[in-house]
Amino acid sequence: MKKIVIYESAMCCSSGVCGPSPDKSLIELQDTIEKVKEMGCEVERYSITQDPKKFRENPAIIKLIQEHQVKALPVTTYEGRIFKVGTYPSLDELRGVISENRPIPESAPPANEACCSGQNCCDISCGPNYKGDLDKNSNSRCC
Amino acid sequence: MSAHKKTLFYFYSGKGGVGKTTMAAASAVYFAGTGKRTLIITTDPASNLADVFEQTIGYSAVPIVGVSNLHALELDPDKAVAEYKEKTLAPLRGLVPEESFAVLEEQLNSPCTAEVAAFERFTDFLQESDYDVVIFDTAPTGHTLRLLELPVEWSNVIENAVRDGNAGQTCIGPAASLAESKGKFDRAINAMRDSKQTTFIFVLRPEATPIYEAKRSISELTKLGIKSQELIVNGIYPQAVCDNPFMLYRYGKQQEFLSQIKNTFRLPVTLVELEANEISGRGDLLKMGLKIRKNPLMLEGYTPQKFDVSVEQPLHDYPKINPDIKKLLIPQNGLRRSIFFAGKGGVGKTSVAAVTGLWLARQGYRTLLLTTDPASHLGQIFEQAVTDQPSAITGEENLYMANIDGVKAAREYKDKVIAEVKQKYDPKRVMAIEEELNSPCTEEMATFEKFIEFASRTDFEVIIFDTAPTGHTLRLLKLPVDWSKQLEIKIYTTTDDTQMDIITKARFKEVIEMMQDVNRTTFSFVMYPENTPIQESGRAMQELSTIGVTTSLIVANLVLPDAILTNDYLKQRKAMQVKYLDEMYKKFSAPVIKLPLLKDDLMGKDMLVEAGLMLYGDK
Numbered sequence: 001m002k003k004i005v006i007y008e009s010a011m012c013c014s015s016g017v018c019g020p021s022p023d024k025s026l027i028e029l030q031d032t033i034e035k036v037k038e039m040g041c042e043v044e045r046y047s048i049t050q051d052p053k054k055f056r057e058n059p060a061i062i063k064l065i066q067e068h069q070v071k072a073l074p075v076t077t078y079e080g081r082i083f084k085v086g087t088y089p090s091l092d093e094l095r096g097v098i099s100e101n102r103p104i105p106e107s108a109p110p111a112n113e114a115c116c117s118g119q120n121c122c123d124i125s126c127g128p129n130y131k132g133d134l135d136k137n138s139n140s141r142c143c
Numbered sequence: 144m145s146a147h148k149k150t151l152f153y154f155y156s157g158k159g160g161v162g163k164t165t166m167a168a169a170s171a172v173y174f175a176g177t178g179k180r181t182l183i184i185t186t187d188p189a190s191n192l193a194d195v196f197e198q199t200i201g202y203s204a205v206p207i208v209g210v211s212n213l214h215a216l217e218l219d220p221d222k223a224v225a226e227y228k229e230k231t232l233a234p235l236r237g238l239v240p241e242e243s244f245a246v247l248e249e250q251l252n253s254p255c256t257a258e259v260a261a262f263e264r265f266t267d268f269l270q271e272s273d274y275d276v277v278i279f280d281t282a283p284t285g286h287t288l289r290l291l292e293l294p295v296e297w298s299n300v301i302e303n304a305v306r307d308g309n310a311g312q313t314c315i316g317p318a319a320s321l322a323e324s325k326g327k328f329d330r331a332i333n334a335m336r337d338s339k340q341t342t343f344i345f346v347l348r349p350e351a352t353p354i355y356e357a358k359r360s361i362s363e364l365t366k367l368g369i370k371s372q373e374l375i376v377n378g379i380y381p382q383a384v385c386d387n388p389f390m391l392y393r394y395g396k397q398q399e400f401l402s403q404i405k406n407t408f409r410l411p412v413t414l415v416e417l418e419a420n421e422i423s424g425r426g427d428l429l430k431m432g433l434k435i436r437k438n439p440l441m442l443e444g445y446t447p448q449k450f451d452v453s454v455e456q457p458l459h460d461y462p463k464i465n466p467d468i469k470k471l472l473i474p475q476n477g478l479r480r481s482i483f484f485a486g487k488g489g490v491g492k493t494s495v496a497a498v499t500g501l502w503l504a505r506q507g508y509r510t511l512l513l514t515t516d517p518a519s520h521l522g523q524i525f526e527q528a529v530t531d532q533p534s535a536i537t538g539e540e541n542l543y544m545a546n547i548d549g550v551k552a553a554r555e556y557k558d559k560v561i562a563e564v565k566q567k568y569d570p571k572r573v574m575a576i577e578e579e580l581n582s583p584c585t586e587e588m589a590t591f592e593k594f595i596e597f598a599s600r601t602d603f604e605v606i607i608f609d610t611a612p613t614g615h616t617l618r619l620l621k622l623p624v625d626w627s628k629q630l631e632i633k634i635y636t637t638t639d640d641t642q643m644d645i646i647t648k649a650r651f652k653e654v655i656e657m658m659q660d661v662n663r664t665t666f667s668f669v670m671y672p673e674n675t676p677i678q679e680s681g682r683a684m685q686e687l688s689t690i691g692v693t694t695s696l697i698v699a700n701l702v703l704p705d706a707i708l709t710n711d712y713l714k715q716r717k718a719m720q721v722k723y724l725d726e727m728y729k730k731f732s733a734p735v736i737k738l739p740l741l742k743d744d745l746m747g748k749d750m751l752v753e754a755g756l757m758l759y760g761d762k
Contacts, residue, residue, distance in 0.1 A: 010250035027564060031572050049251055052234040062238050070243040 002041040007061050009073040010049040032091045154279045157346040158356045159488005162377040167280035168195045173432025175213035179275040183215045187282035191675040220261040227260035269331035298328045338371035348378045349400035352520040374412040381416050384712040388454045395450030402447040412442035419715040464760040471665045474604045478663050483608045486669040487676045491700040494745040495669050496609035497524045502755035504542035511603040512544040516611040552589035598654045659691040667696035672723035697735040704739045
């Protein structure tokens, strides 16, 4: 079975409803995950403060955090390869990678260099939905 | 099973100030003296256990000096959080950059973590161990009941999360890896429900409100399946010392309550008389331990006496209204005044709050009495029901009261979130969210929301906060600061949420600034002139000052009137009070005002008005 893993920042519960204010994007994410599962894809979610070992086991994720701090989270992988950094993927994006076999960048971190030198980056991580600014000290915001 | 004898658990519980810690410590010294390996644990975040043993007690078990076989431990929630953080983040140390590590640590300061961490640690001690006896000296009733409910609630949360298999997170970790914890919680529940293993001892004084509270607790515990229960009635006046009409009247009242207890509870009841001096030192504790565990005076063979005397409150010098004190109570520059009454359990916070409320209302200030204590008896004082909406007190133009009901607040919060998500998501998703909202964290969250809501109200000139006992109040008051920090480090996923959080943060900031502004807020500690309430309040004031909150008033309650000191016992008690009153003047920079021991429990408006004159003047 195909597998998506989402590495997330610290949170109390999956929907965020137990925090100081319910987080709509997290509730939407659950909806998205439900639909992705219906497409026959396995989804796992790990929170950095609750599953730190899962982070430790994935050098690519640790590398992203080392480069961009925890602002890199959430990070989503598909079949072990990173395809979304800094924000949650939308349902369309997930559909894209699962059913349309949209290309995924070969190398792991779509970090700044990848962002500004590579070709694929703007398709996914830095695409129209990308609002995050991974590294505030850098001027290399490319998209 | 094995031949190993099961560890015995004793819980000492009850309203604040009834002598739980003393009784728990006395039994611990007694059990240790009979050769049993004994551990005494306090679950009260504002514990006096160290004061009672006059030594430092830490987060891990330390031997009690001079008592062999006895160890003690403080289940300090702050330490529990620190340990929990360390355990959680250890796998990332050195891997994650320092800046991020600091953010993660800060995120684990979430108020939810504190409840979870302290509770996890609590269940650790309800497992089999090398100790023959484990004694829990608990926090005041409301919060203890909550702590005891938690294993059941969390066990259910985990069960549901695992069953639904939705890769869910719960506040205490990913559902999938919690099976082990569930085993631990279930063992704790079983131990608590085994009447051969666990005994609950309610300590109470022969007064109306503690009886009411004991009744409530017993029914709650029975619901939880905890059946083995006993009572200790503490603070009974020895008849011989009641040789004046005032004391005889109070003695008669106590006897009345004893027969009420006898008729109400079908439980073993131990009686303990009030000593002339404080119980201090291991010798005193052992004596008390023998009294309650070896040769207890039981209510069963005791016949409460009937007295038919009436008496006037002894003459009291009514103070002139002190303009400096009055300035602390009334609104300044048209700004709403908030008055907080805090302090150790059982010192009379609710009574003093009610007295102050009526005093201000009668002077024409529109006043709200708000209790944040889940076990408050505010409604009984005014002989009318108190709800979560401000309701006018009968016959008063300017006085209103309300409470913060955690359970109801949690339900409302849940309904609000559910109503929102129902419009957008399918029933299956709504159900999953509903389940997540059943997390025990929701109640704390919702209670806090209510507190902020009340604290932001502008339709009253004065709001008087009758708070829960120290430990839990400190937590509540620090929450705006904690949550503000959480919001600062929150990582935003949509601009929508950012907007919402900016509004939330502004609300928190407003409340924090209000509490810090001495022109708008009067923080007051109520205590009786004895060692432990003074120490505990002193520590609390220190802690409040770290979040910029200044204490500006001290109320000394239950001061013995000079007119009744007719024998050595009473004189000795008064001498002790005078010594501690002196200490209060020296230790605290805020002004100290006094309320004398009254002939009856403070109930009804006539007594409140009278007490208001005694406390604030004028006549």
